Amino acid sequence: MVTPSSPFAFLEDLANRVGSRLQPPEWAVHEIQHRAVLFLNHVLQQEPEAQQRLLPLQGRVVKFEWRFVTMQFVPTPAGLLDLAPEGAVAELTLTVTETSPFGLARAAFKGEKPAVRIEGDVQLAAEINWLVDHVRWDVEDDLARAIGDVPAHTIATGARRVVDALRQFVGQRPGKAGGSAAE
Template sequence: MATPSSPFSLLGDLFNRIGERLQPPAWAIHEIQHRVVLFLNHVLQQEPEAQQRLLRQQGRVVRFQWRFVTMELVATPAGLLDLAPEGSTPELTLTVTDDSPFDIARATLRGDKPSVQIVGDVQLAAEVNWLVDHVRWDVEDDLARVIGDVPAHTLGNGVRRVVGALRQFVGDRTARAGGAAGHAE
Protein backbone atom coordinates (compact mmCIF):
# COMPACT_ATOMS: atom_id res chain seq x y z
CA MET A 1 0.00 0.00 0.00
CA ALA A 2 1.41 3.38 -0.99
CA THR A 3 1.86 5.94 1.75
CA PRO A 4 0.44 9.38 1.09
CA SER A 5 3.01 12.07 0.38
CA SER A 6 3.07 15.30 2.29
CA PRO A 7 2.64 18.59 0.43
CA PHE A 8 6.27 19.38 1.28
CA SER A 9 7.56 16.21 -0.37
CA LEU A 10 5.46 16.96 -3.45
CA LEU A 11 6.85 20.50 -3.58
CA GLY A 12 10.35 19.10 -3.05
CA ASP A 13 9.90 16.71 -5.97
CA LEU A 14 8.65 19.57 -8.14
CA PHE A 15 11.66 21.67 -7.09
CA ASN A 16 13.97 18.77 -8.06
CA ARG A 17 12.45 18.36 -11.50
CA ILE A 18 12.47 22.09 -12.24
CA GLY A 19 16.04 22.47 -10.97
CA GLU A 20 17.30 19.62 -13.14
CA ARG A 21 15.64 20.92 -16.30
CA LEU A 22 15.89 24.69 -15.96
CA GLN A 23 19.55 25.57 -15.58
CA PRO A 24 20.20 29.32 -15.82
CA PRO A 25 22.79 30.48 -18.36
CA ALA A 26 26.42 30.61 -17.23
CA TRP A 27 26.49 34.44 -17.25
CA ALA A 28 23.49 34.56 -14.86
CA ILE A 29 25.10 32.07 -12.48
CA HIS A 30 28.34 34.06 -12.53
CA GLU A 31 26.47 37.32 -11.85
CA ILE A 32 24.52 35.80 -8.95
CA GLN A 33 27.75 34.43 -7.48
CA HIS A 34 29.33 37.91 -7.67
CA ARG A 35 26.32 39.37 -5.82
CA VAL A 36 26.64 36.68 -3.13
CA VAL A 37 30.35 37.53 -2.71
CA LEU A 38 29.51 41.24 -2.38
CA PHE A 39 26.92 40.46 0.28
CA LEU A 40 29.26 38.11 2.20
CA ASN A 41 32.02 40.72 2.14
CA HIS A 42 29.60 43.38 3.39
CA VAL A 43 28.75 41.15 6.36
CA LEU A 44 32.41 40.21 6.96
CA GLN A 45 33.45 43.88 7.04
CA GLN A 46 31.25 44.34 10.11
CA GLU A 47 33.27 41.69 11.99
CA PRO A 48 37.04 42.42 12.28
CA GLU A 49 37.77 39.06 13.96
CA ALA A 50 36.28 37.25 10.94
CA GLN A 51 38.50 39.25 8.60
CA GLN A 52 41.58 38.38 10.67
CA ARG A 53 40.69 34.70 10.50
CA LEU A 54 40.19 34.89 6.74
CA LEU A 55 43.47 36.75 6.36
CA ARG A 56 45.25 33.72 7.85
CA GLN A 57 43.56 31.53 5.20
CA GLN A 58 44.57 33.79 2.30
CA GLY A 59 44.68 32.02 -1.06
CA ARG A 60 42.87 28.90 0.15
CA VAL A 61 39.86 27.72 -1.85
CA VAL A 62 36.62 26.33 -0.44
CA ARG A 63 33.94 24.73 -2.63
CA PHE A 64 30.32 24.89 -1.47
CA GLN A 65 27.84 22.48 -3.07
CA TRP A 66 24.14 21.89 -2.76
CA ARG A 67 22.41 19.75 -5.35
CA PHE A 68 23.12 21.43 -8.71
CA VAL A 69 24.56 24.62 -7.19
CA THR A 70 28.35 24.95 -6.78
CA MET A 71 30.40 27.94 -5.70
CA GLU A 72 34.14 28.19 -5.08
CA LEU A 73 35.46 30.98 -2.88
CA VAL A 74 39.00 32.07 -2.08
CA ALA A 75 40.20 34.11 0.92
CA THR A 76 41.83 37.37 -0.22
CA PRO A 77 44.79 39.32 1.23
CA ALA A 78 42.23 41.82 2.60
CA GLY A 79 40.57 39.15 4.76
CA LEU A 80 37.53 39.02 2.51
CA LEU A 81 36.24 36.58 -0.11
CA ASP A 82 36.35 36.41 -3.89
CA LEU A 83 35.30 33.89 -6.48
CA ALA A 84 38.09 31.36 -6.98
CA PRO A 85 39.80 31.45 -10.37
CA GLU A 86 38.54 28.96 -12.94
CA GLY A 87 40.28 25.60 -12.54
CA SER A 88 41.28 26.14 -8.88
CA THR A 89 41.66 23.06 -6.73
CA PRO A 90 39.62 23.40 -3.54
CA GLU A 91 41.32 22.48 -0.28
CA LEU A 92 37.92 21.98 1.34
CA THR A 93 34.59 20.85 -0.09
CA LEU A 94 31.40 21.39 1.91
CA THR A 95 28.36 19.60 0.50
CA VAL A 96 24.92 20.18 1.98
CA THR A 97 23.42 16.69 2.12
CA ASP A 98 19.80 17.70 2.73
CA ASP A 99 18.16 17.63 -0.70
CA SER A 100 14.94 19.36 0.26
CA PRO A 101 14.97 23.15 0.59
CA PHE A 102 12.04 22.72 2.98
CA ASP A 103 14.09 20.44 5.27
CA ILE A 104 16.86 23.04 5.28
CA ALA A 105 14.39 25.83 6.07
CA ARG A 106 12.81 23.72 8.84
CA ALA A 107 16.23 23.01 10.39
CA THR A 108 17.15 26.70 10.15
CA LEU A 109 13.92 27.71 11.88
CA ARG A 110 14.74 25.25 14.68
CA GLY A 111 18.14 26.93 14.97
CA ASP A 112 20.00 23.91 13.57
CA LYS A 113 22.56 23.84 10.79
CA PRO A 114 21.85 21.77 7.69
CA SER A 115 23.67 18.44 7.39
CA VAL A 116 27.01 18.94 5.65
CA GLN A 117 29.56 16.48 4.30
CA ILE A 118 33.08 17.81 4.85
CA VAL A 119 35.98 16.69 2.63
CA GLY A 120 39.43 18.23 2.90
CA ASP A 121 41.47 20.35 5.29
CA VAL A 122 40.17 20.04 8.86
CA GLN A 123 41.71 23.32 10.06
CA LEU A 124 40.10 25.24 7.20
CA ALA A 125 36.79 23.52 7.99
CA ALA A 126 37.11 24.68 11.61
CA GLU A 127 37.64 28.29 10.44
CA VAL A 128 34.59 28.11 8.16
CA ASN A 129 32.57 26.66 11.04
CA TRP A 130 33.70 29.55 13.29
CA LEU A 131 32.54 32.03 10.64
CA VAL A 132 29.16 30.32 10.36
CA ASP A 133 28.74 30.30 14.14
CA HIS A 134 29.91 33.86 14.88
CA VAL A 135 29.28 36.13 11.91
CA ARG A 136 25.78 37.58 11.63
CA TRP A 137 24.29 40.14 9.33
CA ASP A 138 23.05 43.13 11.30
CA VAL A 139 19.98 43.72 9.14
CA GLU A 140 18.59 46.28 11.55
CA ASP A 141 21.74 48.42 11.32
CA ASP A 142 21.70 48.37 7.52
CA LEU A 143 17.98 49.14 7.46
CA ALA A 144 18.48 52.04 9.91
CA ARG A 145 20.78 53.71 7.38
CA VAL A 146 17.89 53.77 4.92
CA ILE A 147 14.76 54.37 7.02
CA GLY A 148 16.11 55.58 10.37
CA ASP A 149 16.78 54.01 13.76
CA VAL A 150 13.29 53.90 15.26
CA PRO A 151 11.46 52.40 12.24
CA ALA A 152 14.29 49.89 11.73
CA HIS A 153 14.14 48.85 15.40
CA THR A 154 10.35 48.53 15.27
CA LEU A 155 10.52 46.44 12.09
CA GLY A 156 13.33 44.33 13.60
CA ASN A 157 11.24 43.61 16.70
CA GLY A 158 8.29 42.56 14.53
CA VAL A 159 10.45 40.22 12.47
CA ARG A 160 11.99 38.70 15.62
CA ARG A 161 8.49 38.01 17.00
CA VAL A 162 7.43 36.32 13.74
CA VAL A 163 10.61 34.21 13.64
CA GLY A 164 10.12 33.28 17.30
CA ALA A 165 6.55 32.20 16.62
CA LEU A 166 7.69 30.14 13.61
CA ARG A 167 10.41 28.48 15.69
CA GLN A 168 7.91 27.66 18.40
CA PHE A 169 5.47 26.27 15.81
CA VAL A 170 8.17 24.11 14.21
CA GLY A 171 9.43 23.01 17.64
CA ASP A 172 5.92 22.09 18.80
CA ARG A 173 5.25 20.10 15.63
CA THR A 174 8.61 18.32 15.93
CA ALA A 175 7.93 17.48 19.58
CA ARG A 176 4.45 16.14 18.74
CA ALA A 177 5.83 14.07 15.87
CA GLY A 178 8.57 12.69 18.14
CA GLY A 179 6.03 11.91 20.85
CA ALA A 180 3.72 10.18 18.38
CA ALA A 181 6.63 8.09 17.06
CA GLY A 182 7.58 7.15 20.62
CA HIS A 183 4.03 5.97 21.38
CA ALA A 184 3.84 3.94 18.16
CA GLU A 185 6.70 1.62 19.21
Protein backbone atom coordinates in the same frame (compact mmCIF):
# COMPACT_ATOMS: atom_id res chain seq x y z
CA MET B 1 12.88 15.21 4.76
CA VAL B 2 9.36 15.60 3.47
CA THR B 3 7.26 12.46 3.94
CA PRO B 4 4.87 11.22 1.23
CA SER B 5 1.92 12.22 3.42
CA SER B 6 3.29 15.73 3.82
CA PRO B 7 1.45 18.54 2.03
CA PHE B 8 4.86 19.68 0.75
CA ALA B 9 5.66 16.37 -0.97
CA PHE B 10 4.17 17.56 -4.25
CA LEU B 11 6.05 20.87 -4.08
CA GLU B 12 9.33 19.16 -3.28
CA ASP B 13 8.90 16.69 -6.15
CA LEU B 14 8.09 19.59 -8.48
CA ALA B 15 11.14 21.54 -7.30
CA ASN B 16 13.39 18.50 -7.85
CA ARG B 17 12.09 17.92 -11.38
CA VAL B 18 12.25 21.57 -12.40
CA GLY B 19 15.65 22.11 -10.74
CA SER B 20 17.21 19.13 -12.49
CA ARG B 21 15.92 20.14 -15.92
CA LEU B 22 16.05 23.92 -15.95
CA GLN B 23 19.48 25.37 -15.40
CA PRO B 24 20.02 29.13 -15.46
CA PRO B 25 22.32 30.52 -18.14
CA GLU B 26 26.00 30.74 -17.25
CA TRP B 27 25.99 34.55 -17.16
CA ALA B 28 23.14 34.52 -14.60
CA VAL B 29 24.99 32.03 -12.40
CA HIS B 30 28.11 34.22 -12.61
CA GLU B 31 26.15 37.35 -11.60
CA ILE B 32 24.41 35.59 -8.72
CA GLN B 33 27.74 34.30 -7.44
CA HIS B 34 29.23 37.80 -7.57
CA ARG B 35 26.24 39.20 -5.68
CA ALA B 36 26.65 36.45 -3.06
CA VAL B 37 30.32 37.41 -2.63
CA LEU B 38 29.37 41.09 -2.24
CA PHE B 39 26.82 40.18 0.42
CA LEU B 40 29.24 37.90 2.30
CA ASN B 41 31.92 40.61 2.23
CA HIS B 42 29.41 43.17 3.54
CA VAL B 43 28.68 40.89 6.48
CA LEU B 44 32.38 40.13 7.04
CA GLN B 45 33.22 43.86 7.10
CA GLN B 46 30.97 44.21 10.16
CA GLU B 47 33.17 41.67 12.02
CA PRO B 48 36.85 42.71 12.17
CA GLU B 49 37.80 39.50 14.02
CA ALA B 50 36.40 37.43 11.15
CA GLN B 51 38.51 39.39 8.68
CA GLN B 52 41.59 38.80 10.85
CA ARG B 53 40.87 35.07 10.91
CA LEU B 54 40.61 35.01 7.10
CA LEU B 55 43.99 36.72 6.57
CA PRO B 56 46.14 33.60 7.09
CA LEU B 57 43.81 31.64 4.81
CA GLN B 58 44.32 33.86 1.77
CA GLY B 59 44.64 31.98 -1.48
CA ARG B 60 43.14 28.73 -0.11
CA VAL B 61 40.14 27.56 -2.11
CA VAL B 62 36.92 26.44 -0.41
CA LYS B 63 34.17 24.80 -2.45
CA PHE B 64 30.52 24.84 -1.35
CA GLU B 65 28.01 22.46 -2.93
CA TRP B 66 24.28 21.98 -2.55
CA ARG B 67 22.34 19.96 -5.11
CA PHE B 68 23.28 21.55 -8.45
CA VAL B 69 24.68 24.78 -6.91
CA THR B 70 28.47 25.02 -6.65
CA MET B 71 30.61 27.99 -5.61
CA GLN B 72 34.32 28.25 -4.94
CA PHE B 73 35.63 31.02 -2.69
CA VAL B 74 39.11 32.21 -1.88
CA PRO B 75 40.04 34.54 1.00
CA THR B 76 41.78 37.73 -0.13
CA PRO B 77 44.68 39.69 1.42
CA ALA B 78 42.05 42.12 2.79
CA GLY B 79 40.41 39.38 4.87
CA LEU B 80 37.39 39.21 2.59
CA LEU B 81 36.22 36.68 0.00
CA ASP B 82 36.40 36.47 -3.77
CA LEU B 83 35.35 33.86 -6.29
CA ALA B 84 38.14 31.40 -6.95
CA PRO B 85 39.64 31.51 -10.42
CA GLU B 86 38.28 29.09 -13.00
CA GLY B 87 39.94 25.70 -12.67
CA ALA B 88 41.19 26.28 -9.10
CA VAL B 89 41.55 23.11 -7.04
CA ALA B 90 39.65 23.21 -3.74
CA GLU B 91 41.52 22.39 -0.54
CA LEU B 92 38.19 21.97 1.25
CA THR B 93 34.83 20.85 -0.08
CA LEU B 94 31.70 21.42 2.00
CA THR B 95 28.61 19.64 0.69
CA VAL B 96 25.22 20.28 2.27
CA THR B 97 23.70 16.81 2.54
CA GLU B 98 20.09 17.93 3.03
CA THR B 99 18.74 17.99 -0.51
CA SER B 100 15.28 19.30 0.33
CA PRO B 101 14.85 23.08 0.28
CA PHE B 102 11.99 22.59 2.76
CA GLY B 103 14.29 20.60 5.05
CA LEU B 104 16.84 23.41 4.94
CA ALA B 105 14.17 26.00 5.68
CA ARG B 106 12.86 23.90 8.57
CA ALA B 107 16.34 23.59 10.06
CA ALA B 108 16.95 27.32 9.63
CA PHE B 109 13.72 28.19 11.42
CA LYS B 110 14.72 25.87 14.24
CA GLY B 111 18.08 27.65 14.43
CA GLU B 112 19.99 24.53 13.40
CA LYS B 113 22.87 24.23 10.98
CA PRO B 114 22.33 21.86 8.07
CA ALA B 115 24.29 18.60 7.92
CA VAL B 116 27.47 19.06 5.90
CA ARG B 117 29.91 16.51 4.48
CA ILE B 118 33.48 17.78 4.85
CA GLU B 119 36.27 16.66 2.53
CA GLY B 120 39.76 18.07 2.69
CA ASP B 121 41.75 20.23 5.11
CA VAL B 122 40.33 19.84 8.63
CA GLN B 123 42.01 23.00 10.00
CA LEU B 124 40.53 25.07 7.17
CA ALA B 125 37.14 23.50 7.93
CA ALA B 126 37.50 24.52 11.59
CA GLU B 127 38.13 28.14 10.59
CA ILE B 128 35.12 28.15 8.26
CA ASN B 129 33.02 26.62 11.06
CA TRP B 130 34.14 29.44 13.39
CA LEU B 131 32.95 31.98 10.81
CA VAL B 132 29.58 30.23 10.46
CA ASP B 133 29.15 30.13 14.24
CA HIS B 134 30.24 33.70 15.02
CA VAL B 135 29.48 35.97 12.07
CA ARG B 136 25.94 37.32 11.87
CA TRP B 137 24.33 39.88 9.60
CA ASP B 138 23.06 42.86 11.58
CA VAL B 139 19.96 43.50 9.50
CA GLU B 140 18.64 46.12 11.91
CA ASP B 141 21.82 48.18 11.61
CA ASP B 142 21.69 48.12 7.81
CA LEU B 143 18.01 48.99 7.83
CA ALA B 144 18.65 51.88 10.27
CA ARG B 145 21.09 53.43 7.78
CA ALA B 146 18.32 53.52 5.20
CA ILE B 147 15.23 54.48 7.22
CA GLY B 148 16.41 55.56 10.67
CA ASP B 149 16.88 53.92 14.04
CA VAL B 150 13.32 53.90 15.39
CA PRO B 151 11.57 52.50 12.28
CA ALA B 152 14.36 49.94 11.83
CA HIS B 153 14.02 48.80 15.44
CA THR B 154 10.24 48.53 15.08
CA ILE B 155 10.51 46.47 11.88
CA ALA B 156 13.25 44.26 13.35
CA THR B 157 11.22 43.62 16.51
CA GLY B 158 8.19 42.64 14.41
CA ALA B 159 10.33 40.38 12.23
CA ARG B 160 11.84 38.67 15.30
CA ARG B 161 8.33 37.98 16.61
CA VAL B 162 7.30 36.44 13.27
CA VAL B 163 10.45 34.29 13.20
CA ASP B 164 9.87 33.18 16.80
CA ALA B 165 6.28 32.21 15.95
CA LEU B 166 7.48 30.29 12.87
CA ARG B 167 10.12 28.51 14.96
CA GLN B 168 7.48 27.50 17.46
CA PHE B 169 5.19 26.30 14.67
CA VAL B 170 7.95 24.34 12.90
CA GLY B 171 9.11 22.89 16.22
CA GLN B 172 5.74 21.27 16.81
CA ARG B 173 5.77 17.62 15.91
CA PRO B 174 2.94 16.32 13.71
CA GLY B 175 0.14 14.68 15.67
CA LYS B 176 0.93 16.48 18.91
CA ALA B 177 -1.41 19.26 19.93
CA GLY B 178 0.25 22.07 21.83
CA GLY B 179 3.80 20.87 21.09
CA SER B 180 6.65 23.30 21.43
CA ALA B 181 10.16 23.78 20.14
CA ALA B 182 11.52 22.61 23.49
CA GLU B 183 10.06 19.12 23.10
